[in-house]
Amino acid sequence: MFFTISKCNDFKYTRFKYIGLLFVFIVFNTKLNAQDTTFSDGGQNFTLTDAIVRNHFDYKAILQKIKEDTSFYKAFKTLRTIGYSSYNFIQMKDKNEKVVATLNSKTKQTRKDNCRSMEVLEEQVTGNLRDAAGSYNYVTPSLYASLFFTKGTICGETNIVKGKVREIKGSGIEKAKEQLKMLFFNPGKKIPGIPFIGDKLDLYDESAHELYDYKLDYVDYHGQLVYVFDVQPKQDLGFFQKDRVVVDQMITWFNPKTLEVLGRNYSLSYKAGVYDFNVQMEVEMTYFNGVLVPKILRYKGNWDVVFKKRERGLFTATLFDYKAAE
Secondary structure, three states: OHHHHHHHHHHHHHHHHHHHHHHHHHHHHHHHHOOOEEEEEOOEEEEEOHHHHHOOOOHHHHHHHHHOOOHHHHHHHHHHHOEEEEEEEEEEEOOOOOEEEEEEEEEEEEEEOOEEEEEEEEEEEEEOOEOOOOOEOOHHHHHHHHHHOOOOOEEOOOOOOOOOOOOOOOOHHHHHHHHHHHHHHOOOOOOOOOOOOOHHHOOOOHHHHHOEEEEEEEEEEOOEEEEEEEEEEOOOOOHHHHOOOOEEEEEEEEOOOOOOEEEEEEEEEEEOOOEEEEEEEEEEEEEEOOEEEEEEEEEEEEEEEOOOOOEEEEEEEEEEEEEOOO
């Protein structure tokens, strides 16, 4: 009886092992035979993975909608029309990477009677983050505050973006903040008012195809299949071509049904005579009542502008407990 059971188990093990090896062979062989396809659209070459081609996706329509995307910006605008809580972390460093100022807080925004206001539930501040009057001594936390903090009561805001054109207003620090916001919300688009690089930021300009590779794929992202659009500089660029590159990488994950941005990682860098910068961003989105909103935003930046002190800072916003407007 013992021998019979052992023999049966050996047979099952051998059969399972064979099936497992066969499965590995099939997967490996499929990947080996899978080939990327390149097509040209308006002078730009796009790489389509086998997953895109095999599933007969309308890749031209997908790419066009990706170019025209406003969902990323709209998601941040939506934050001004709802309530939510947020953990806020800001850290500033000196040239030796020593921490010189921090902010660690928890805030709660409410939206009532078409107006929003914010309550600071917890807060710890170190270093010279603010001056005696309570204003920020750095652009980085000032930018963060303009994105996630509400001072006083603000009314009449909407999340409408269709037909609206973002403009650079003000001067000095206010102008710099608006330009940084454009970098955040519209990566890959031209930004006016930035000497030497304004036009170089446009990833879809006619000249950009000489500098970047564009790849569309269909992958798993946090447990669901989505489109991913990957833009990276070409590997074989010459010296003068490299000087025109500002976007070091931009990866965006899109909802396959709505083509809304579910997440985006990107890094930008450039050196000019009067300024230089190196910025990395990671953004994750979620849905609240069927509407796209930011969930996590991570930023790390090192930049210098003439007549301004170099800033090395990072911040993380963790949003949760979204509430409908009252």
